[in-house]
Amino acid sequence: MSTVFSKIIKREIPAHIVAEDDNYIAFLDINPLAKGHTLIVPKMEVNYVFDLPPDVLSGLFVFAQKVAKAIDKFSDAERIGVAVIGLEVPHAHIHLVPINGLFDIDFSKPKLMLNPEELVEITEKIISFVE
Amino acid sequence: MSTVFSKIIKREIPAHIVAEDDNYIAFLDINPLAKGHTLIVPKMEVNYVFDLPPDVLSGLFVFAQKVAKAIDKFSDAERIGVAVIGLEVPHAHIHLVPINGLFDIDFSKPKLMLNPEELVEITEKIISFVE
Numbered sequence: 001m002s003t004v005f006s007k008i009i010k011r012e013i014p015a016h017i018v019a020e021d022d023n024y025i026a027f028l029d030i031n032p033l034a035k036g037h038t039l040i041v042p043k044m045e046v047n048y049v050f051d052l053p054p055d056v057l058s059g060l061f062v063f064a065q066k067v068a069k070a071i072d073k074f075s076d077a078e079r080i081g082v083a084v085i086g087l088e089v090p091h092a093h094i095h096l097v098p099i100n101g102l103f104d105i106d107f108s109k110p111k112l113m114l115n116p117e118e119l120v121e122i123t124e125k126i127i128s129f130v131e
Numbered sequence: 132m133s134t135v136f137s138k139i140i141k142r143e144i145p146a147h148i149v150a151e152d153d154n155y156i157a158f159l160d161i162n163p164l165a166k167g168h169t170l171i172v173p174k175m176e177v178n179y180v181f182d183l184p185p186d187v188l189s190g191l192f193v194f195a196q197k198v199a200k201a202i203d204k205f206s207d208a209e210r211i212g213v214a215v216i217g218l219e220v221p222h223a224h225i226h227l228v229p230i231n232g233l234f235d236i237d238f239s240k241p242k243l244m245l246n247p248e249e250l251v252e253i254t255e256k257i258i259s260f261v262e
Contacts, residue, residue, distance in 0.1 A: 048210055049213070050196050050199045050200060050203070050210075050211060054193045054196060057192055057193060057196055058189030058190070058192055058193050059189070060192075061188055061189055061191075061192045062185045062188060062189050065181050065183075065185060065188055068181045069181060072181070078218070079179055079181075079217065079218070080181060081214070081215060081216050081217070082180070082213065082214065082215035082225075083212070083213065083214050083215075083236060084212060084213035084214075085212050085230065085233055085236060086210065086212070087209070087210075087230070087232060087233050088233060094213075099216065099218070101218060102216055102218050102219060102238050102239075103237075103238055103239045105214060105216060105236070105238075106234075106237045106238070106239060107233050107234055107236075107237070108233075108234045108237060
C-alpha cells in the first residue's frame with residue numbers, strides 16, 4: 001500500500017510542495033512546529049532513512065540543503081534545524097524546522113495552527129527562494 | 132579558536148570515539164538522551180551544517196549511516212533518530228539517538244548519568260559493530 005507521502009508524490013493527495021526533482025520532493029508539514037517547517041522525502045519508498053542506499057541518502061541531504069537555504073531566506077529564525085524520527089509515516093523523511101534555540105525541535109510541543117491562506121503564502125515565498 | 136570538537140579531533144580533549152576516517156569522526160555525547168547517543172562531526176570546522184560544501188555534507192550522512200547501523204546493532208531501541216540543532220557548539224554536528232517514540236529526541240529532557248565504566252563499555256560495543 002502506498003504511503004501518504006507516495007500519494008502526495010503521485011498527486012493523489014494535495015500538499016504545499018516547495019521543491020521537487022526526479023528523486024526527491026519537499027512540502028510543508030501540515031502540523032508545523034514553526035512557519036516554514038518542511039518535510040523532505042525521497043521518492044523511493046523506504047521506511048527507515050538509514051536503509052536507503054548510500055547514494056539516495058546523500059542526495060537526500062544535498063536536496064535538503066537547497067531547500068534549507070530557501071527556508072533560511074524565508075524565515076527570520078537563527079537557522080534551520082533537522083530532525084529525522086520517522087515513526088509517524090513508514091516512508092523516510094527529514095524535518096527541516098526553523099529554530100532559535102536548542103528546544104525548538106520538540107515534537108511534544110503544541111503545533112502551529114496556520115490557515116490555508118498563510119500556508120499558500122509561505123509556500124510561494126519559499127518557492128521564490130529555491131535556487 | 133578551535134572548537135571543542137576540533138580539540139577532540141586533535142586528541143587535545145579525550146572523547147569516547149567510536150569511528151573515524153579522514154574527513155569525519157564519531158564519538159559518544161557526554162550528555163546522552165539514551166545509551167548510544169553519538170555525535171557525528173566533519174573535521175572541516177564549519178559552524179552551520181548547511182554551509183558545508185555539498186560533497187562534505189553528503190559524505191557526513193553516509194558516514195553517519197555506517198555509525199547508525201552499528202548503534203542499531205548495539206541498541207535495542209526501535210531505530211536511530213537524527214537531530215541537527217547546532218546551537219551549542221559552533222561546529223556542525225549530527226546527533227544520532229536511539230529512539231522508540233516521537234518524543235525521544237527532546238533536548239529539554241533530563242540527560243542520562245552514565246558512569247565511566249558504562250561509557251567505555253558502550254564505546255567498545257559500538258566499535259565492534261562498525262563495518
